[in-house]
Amino acid sequence: MIVAEGLTKRYGAKTAVDDVSFEVHPGRVTGFLGPNGAGKSTTMRMILGLDRPSAGRVTVDGRAYRDLSAPMVEVGALIDAKALHGGRTARDHLVVLAKSNGVPLTRVDEVLDVVGLTSVAKKRSGGFSLGMGQRLGIAGALLGDPRVLLFDEPVNGLDPEGILWIRNLMKRLAGEGRTVFVSSHLMSEMALTADHLLVIGRGRILADTGVAQFIAENSVSHVKVRSPQADRLAELAAEAGWQVNRDPAGALLIQEVTTDQVGDLAGHNGVFLHELAKVEASLEEAFMRLTADSVEYHTGGTPPKVAPEAVPGWGPPTAADRIG
Numbered sequence: 001m002i003v004a005e006g007l008t009k010r011y012g013a014k015t016a017v018d019d020v021s022f023e024v025h026p027g028r029v030t031g032f033l034g035p036n037g038a039g040k041s042t043t044m045r046m047i048l049g050l051d052r053p054s055a056g057r058v059t060v061d062g063r064a065y066r067d068l069s070a071p072m073v074e075v076g077a078l079i080d081a082k083a084l085h086g087g088r089t090a091r092d093h094l095v096v097l098a099k100s101n102g103v104p105l106t107r108v109d110e111v112l113d114v115v116g117l118t119s120v121a122k123k124r125s126g127g128f129s130l131g132m133g134q135r136l137g138i139a140g141a142l143l144g145d146p147r148v149l150l151f152d153e154p155v156n157g158l159d160p161e162g163i164l165w166i167r168n169l170m171k172r173l174a175g176e177g178r179t180v181f182v183s184s185h186l187m188s189e190m191a192l193t194a195d196h197l198l199v200i201g202r203g204r205i206l207a208d209t210g211v212a213q214f215i216a217e218n219s220v221s222h223v224k225v226r227s228p229q230a231d232r233l234a235e236l237a238a239e240a241g242w243q244v245n246r247d248p249a250g251a252l253l254i255q256e257v258t259t260d261q262v263g264d265l266a267g268h269n270g271v272f273l274h275e276l277a278k279v280e281a282s283l284e285e286a287f288m289r290l291t292a293d294s295v296e297y298h299t300g301g302t303p304p305k306v307a308p309e310a311v312p313g314w315g316p317p318t319a320a321d322r323i324g
């Protein structure tokens with residue numbers, strides 16, 4: 001288990017991580033989700049002892065990382081998949097890691113097999129594709145057979161097959177009872193991979209909740225209705241106690257009702273309808289709302305409210321996101 005208490009990191013005047021407290025439990029995939037610059041990498045670096053907290057503390061199974069006697073056997077991490085010695089073969093890379101961390105060399109071939117790199121084990125990693133480099137980085141993380149695993153943006157730049165593979169691996173590792181903590185700026189990816197979500201924005205935890213609960217709480221839907229007698233219909237809806245808003249084009253947006261209810265109300269009162277539709281808010285939009293005020297870099301001058309594409313890293317799902 002990872003426990004952070006009042007964890008803070010300041011770089012000069014900049015507070016990258018601001019007094020965060022959370023627990024990451026074993027046996028499930030915990031997604032660490034936030035827009036670019038939210039503080040995900042800094043938090044992970046502090047967990048791994050690569051950055052020293054300005055205040056607070058973080059422990060892994062009860063101890064600070066620097067106090068672990070065999071860190072690689074207790075915590076495995078994929079932080080920067082490009083941090084490879086390109087002149088070494090995949091196998092040699094893992095052999096060096098194993099030797100310097102007291103891990104038996106028999107693990108090298110085991111993890112090469114797990115990540116599907118056995119056939120290229122004797123090839124230099126400098127010639128690897130991004131996906132192969134990512135797999136080698138994950139092999140390194142698994143080498144010590146650790147109980148706790150951290151992955152920083154592991155699907156970045158991967159093709160659909162690679163994304164699916166990583167997703168299934170995370171689930172399998174969590175199913176084995178390990179603590180799996182994975183960062184991403186892709187809500188759609190986390191909805192498919194994680195059991196639990198920690199949402200971070202501007203260095204602060206904005207949500208700490210189950211994925212299913214998050215979906216249930218944020219799957220707000222409304223009924224959109226266009227009518228040449230919109231004012232009359234809005235009056236009738238208000239009389240029925242419904243909450244009515246209007247979109248910029250004048251359509252009515254009615255909360256917490258069904259299309260049947262709106263259609264019946266209009267029919268009973270002789271109101272013509274030109275459009276009647278149920279509109280589901282996407283999870284992307286829910287995350288957008290949650291983080292709208294905490295996004296560091298906006299393309300425009302005002303915080304985005306609805307358009308996901310207005311925020312770097314928070315665009316609509318790509319074809320790759322929808323695989324699986």
Ligand SMILES: Nc1ncnc2c1ncn2[C@@H]1O[C@H](COP(=O)(O)OP(=O)(O)OP(=O)(O)O)[C@@H](O)[C@H]1O
Binds near residue numbers: 015037038039040296
């Ligand atoms: N070494 C550093 N010196 C100064 N500022 C830093 C340093 N490292 C990170 N920051 C700043 O701290 C904030 C958090 O950065 P961090 O890399 O942790 O975010 P992130 O959520 O991982 O974002 P991304 O998805 O873009 O990697 C950002 O504003 C970043 O510019």
